Amino acid sequence: DIRMTQSPSSLSASVGDRVTISCRASQNIHFYLNWYQQKPGKAPNLLIYSTSSLQSGVPSRFRGSESGTDYILTITSLQPEDFATYYCQQGFTTPWTFGQGTRVEMK
Amino acid sequence: QVQLQESGPGLVKPSETLSLTCTVSGDSVRSDIYYWNWIRQSPGKGLEWIGYISYRGAAKYNPSLNSRVSISVDTSKNQFSLRMTSVTAADTAIYYCARSGIYYPNVWGRGTVVTVSS
Numbered sequence: 541d542i543r544m545t546q547s548p549s550s551l552s553a554s555v556g557d558r559v560t561i562s563c564r565a566s567q568n569i570h571f572y573l574n575w576y577q578q579k580p581g582k583a584p585n586l587l588i589y590s591t592s593s594l595q596s597g598v599p600s601r602f603r604g605s606e607s608g609t610d611y612i613l614t615i616t617s618l619q620p621e622d623f624a625t626y627y628c629q630q631g632f633t634t635p636w637t638f639g640q641g642t643r644v645e646m647k
Numbered sequence: 648q649v650q651l652q653e654s655g656p657g658l659v660k661p662s663e664t665l666s667l668t669c670t671v672s673g674d675s676v677r678s679d680i681y682y683w684n685w686i687r688q689s690p691g692k693g694l695e696w697i698g699y700i701s702y703r704g705a706a707k708y709n710p711s712l713n714s715r716v717s718i719s720v721d722t723s724k725n726q727f728s729l730r731m732t733s734v735t736a737a738d739t740a741i742y743y744c745a746r747s748g749i750y751y752p753n754v755w756g757r758g759t760v761v762t763v764s765s
Binding site (some may be wrong): 541572574582583584585586589595606625627629631632634635636637639640641 | 696
């Protein structure tokens with residue numbers, strides 16, 4: 541199975557901050573990397589697919605990119621509703637696998 | 648608007664079989680472009696993809712669960728189902744059904760909590 545490793549596991553930030561979360565795959569996943577947001581008691585919600593494509597209805601402050609071996613989720617200006625847990629997922633091959641999550645908390 | 652809703656028992660005894668159903672509204676399970684998934688989430692294992700099925704019956708499963716899991720589709724009821732045999736406490740989780748293409752789930756149900764305990 542492809543192992544997905546996210547960093548950091550958690551971070552503290554303030555409204556308006558720029559936030560970056562990284563995800564690294566244990567092998568080449570050819571940009572088949574997706575990002576989800578999950579709030580307590582809710583299902584994960586797709587934000588970004590195929591590294592950098594914004595899912596319909598998702599605010600443009602969410603951006604996905606790739607840098608070397610890392611995939612990056614950037615929130616350009618953190619909003620109150622963005623405090624949540626974020627997961628990456630590789631769709632290159634089954635079994636699809638997820639990162640362990642990054643919790644974004646209020647500073 | 649597509650909606651998925653999980654249903655089934657919230658408590659299952661160890662060694663017994665877990666059965667869950669997902670009812671789809673706003674879309675048809677007969678779609679040729681979508682797959683119908685089961686995914687679970689537990690504190691210990693995080694998010695774990697269980698498997699998916701197409702309406703034509705082609706299924707893929709997570710090898711870690713392969714021998715215990717089967718997914719089926721009922722086009723007459725617009726539903727799909729999960730069956731997991733010989734459950735243990737490690738199968739305690741929130742179980743989600745989800746619609747996907749071939750690379751990622753894009754619509755999820757709300758999830759249902761399943762506890763394995765005697």
